[in-house]
Amino acid sequence: MRNIFKTGITTILATIVLSMYSKTIAQANYTFDEVQIDQNQVIAMAMPLSELQGLYSYKLIVLEQRSNERACWSESETGLYPILVEPLLLNFNFTGICGRATDSNGYSIRVDGNDLSMSYRLTLQNVDGEIKLFGISLSGDKVLVGRTGGISDGMMKIILEPGWQFTKRSYQDKTLGHFYFSYDSFAAKQSAIEQKIAEIESQIPYFSELDDNIL
Structure with missing residues (x-):
């Protein structure tokens, strides 16, 4: 329990630092805006590369379904992790x-409206039996963006952490092909509140059953 609490605090602090840092460089990143996109039409995945001493390195790939003419990918059964992607x-x-993005030219991090492509890089790491997507700053600060929920030798879907979503870069009202892993601190707080309410509501039937049994 102590380790879980410590990990949670570390993640929160890292995200706060990232948000504060993004504001200090806002003036240098005023050029690009972002536009919302359908989250169901985009997927991030970890693709295994070469194996070295029993460990794989991984490449981050983002795919987008731009038309309904043909499916761009398929996923294994939801709820069984990791979710495999074909x-x-x-x-x-x-x-x-x-649409497809395979390197930093095609995707980057954006936090609270600020483009951090010049100061943060996205990287995949094997941590505690799953592949985690981190944003790492030039000074080494790390923030968790997403995770696979398990590990496999196939392509794995990356599930974004609360508060993170896919958006696209825009310039002078024109949508570009560049994807953002975008974090909204306000939305993250709202999500946390809604999750807490849902947890409380899920206990209501349990207490109702207790009352019925007592009567």
């Missing part, structure tokens, strides 16, 4: 149908 777009000419 990149169906490799089987056809996906131009105009699917």
Whole structure:
């Protein structure tokens, strides 16, 4: 329990530092805006690369479903982790149908409206039996962005942490192909409150059953 509490505090502090740091460089990143996109039409996945001494390195890939002409990917059964991803777009000419980003030219971090592409990099690491997506600053500060929930030798879906979502970069009202892993501190607080309310409400039927048994 102590380790879980310590990990939670560390994650919260790292996110706060990231949010504060983003504000100090806001003036240097005024050029780009962001636009909301359908979260169901985008997926981030960890692709295993070479194996060294029994350990794999991983590459971050983002796919987008741009039209309904053909499915760009398929996922294994939801609820069983990690969720495996099959990149169906490799089987056809996906131009105009699917979008794909494979490096920092195609994706970056944005926090509270500030583009952090020049100060934070995204990296995948094998930690405690799952692959975690971190944003790491130039000074080494680390913030958790998402995780796979397990590990496999196939391509794994990355589940974003609360408060994080996919958006796209825009410039002068024009949507670009660049993806953001975007964090909204206000939305994260709202999500935490809603989750707490849901936990409380889930206990109500239990107490009602106790009252009925007593009567």
